[in-house]
Amino acid sequence: MSEVRAYGTLALFVLGLAIGAVAHQFTDRGPGDNPYPSLPRTDEPAAARDVVQAIANDDPQSLSKMLSSDILTDLGTALDPIVDVRSTKFVGAVESEGRLLSAYIITGKTSDGNDFVVGFVLRVANDQVVGVN
Amino acid sequence: MVSRFRAASLATVVVGALLGFLIASAVGLVAQDNGLFGGNGESPVARAYMLGLLQRNPSAISSIRPQQGIARRAAELQGAATSRSASSIQPLSLTYLGGASLGQVQVHIYAVGLRSSSGVDQFFPLALTIAGGKVVRSE
Numbered sequence: 538m539s540e541v542r543a544y545g546t547l548a549l550f551v552l553g554l555a556i557g558a559v560a561h562q563f564t565d566r567g568p569g570d571n572p573y574p575s576l577p578r579t580d581e582p583a584a585a586r587d588v589v590q591a592i593a594n595d596d597p598q599s600l601s602k603m604l605s606s607d608i609l610t611d612l613g614t615a616l617d618p619i620v621d622v623r624s625t626k627f628v629g630a631v632e633s634e635g636r637l638l639s640a641y642i643i644t645g646k647t648s649d650g651n652d653f654v655v656g657f658v659l660r661v662a663n664d665q666v667v668g669v670n
Numbered sequence: 671m672v673s674r675f676r677a678a679s680l681a682t683v684v685v686g687a688l689l690g691f692l693i694a695s696a697v698g699l700v701a702q703d704n705g706l707f708g709g710n711g712e713s714p715v716a717r718a719y720m721l722g723l724l725q726r727n728p729s730a731i732s733s734i735r736p737q738q739g740i741a742r743r744a745a746e747l748q749g750a751a752t753s754r755s756a757s758s759i760q761p762l763s764l765t766y767l768g769g770a771s772l773g774q775v776q777v778h779i780y781a782v783g784l785r786s787s788s789g790v791d792q793f794f795p796l797a798l799t800i801a802g803g804k805v806v807r808s809e
Binding site: 575 | 679682688689694714769
């Protein structure tokens with residue numbers, strides 16, 4: 538009798554799990570239709586990859602040779618408030634009329650030691666990083 | 671005795687349903703970050719915000735960003751109305767580049783193509799930070 542009851546309870550619990558999962562599908566709607574055209578993705582530009590590699594390696598010397606002072610200032614702003622980069626992730630790149638945008642997600646620590654995440658985009662033209670957003 | 675049995679059964683189903691909902695949410699978040707199950711990881715909140723911006727419709731995004739003072743909201747509506755009537759900006763493309771989450775914070779990045787009233791095409795990125803279902807940073 539107690540075995541039957543245990544199986545019954547387990548079955549009800551599994552039924553509940555299924556109901557919860559189905560309910561989530563109804564409440565968690567994905568993004569609607571995009572009324573504007575999307576541009577095709579391109580590969581990560583080498584110039585941007587080198588810059589992000591230097592960031593990931595905490596290599597300011599390489600970074601100083603690759604970017605102008607203005608772009609370094611913009612990069613600092615884009616990374617704010619992260620001061621200690623822990624991971625970098627390339628998420629996608631698109632190109633329009635020779636202008637490339639290469640997007641990254643950076644996770645790291647703030648000066649207070651808190652975990653933080655930021656996103657930034659490197660602008661690439663003529664195989665060079667020409668801007669940061 | 672029967673009512674007690676029913677209550678216990680109902681409680682078991684409810685607890686299971688809550689847990690099922692939480693597990694589905696967690697799995698959904700991981701899938702969103704990694705673009706699994708055919709999705710690209712785009713957040714509905716981020717998409718709604720971008721469409722509101724491109725369509726110059728501050729009312730559409732008022733519920734998904736931090737609360738602002740009435741004067742600022744009025745100024746935005748005024749600016750949007752002027753912008754719409756002048757047809758100064760024509761959206762050309764909206765491309766979701768990708769995103770990630772860390773705890774309650776999500777970052778989503780878009781590339782936007784616009785044509786200004788003078789016919790000049792602009793192509794620029796926008797990174798949105800979402801926390802608590804609201805866009806808290808846009809740059």
